[in-house]
Amino acid sequence: MELDDARAGKQPRDRRIAKLMRGGKAAQREAQLMVSEKILAAANAGTSLMAGASADKIVAQYRKKVAANAKRLSRKQTRRKRKSR
Template sequence: MVNSLMLLAFEANGVMAMRMMKLMRGGRIARREAELMVSEKIHAALKASASLMAGASGDEIVRQYRRHVAANAKRLGGLKSGRSRKRALRRTHSRRHSGERN
């Protein structure tokens, strides 16, 4: 269990860093991330409590948290995702062409 806890701490640290980068940008995206972060924390705590009451072991709870952390890491690392990339390319393209008209 100690290894799982250490891995969870390491992985969560990476997610926190990615989240802070997103929050520091500000705007609507940062506000949405903050709301999502709070709702995820509440949901995870309720799920862990329910699992403990149902007899889950500490290892199972840590495994659940690691799955959530991995999902967040994948989502927050989404700058490489096609949708975000396409949107950024479209913006760059439209700025380039609007500058040519002036």
């Protein structure tokens, strides 16, 4: 893995860890999303591998997901107002 690839993967991970450390419902949702993403990514990688995809193609799939997570996690978080009853 190249150094740039390692740095690119570290940024979303650090943001995600910070979000998890804050706790609360947002952290719980993030943890559930993280686990489901990991399972889905592994299944997709396995399917691609069995279909004959190259390692480069599989890594590209992961990079695309990492980029999407980096974008999502870097957005400013706004609190939703609760509806009053």
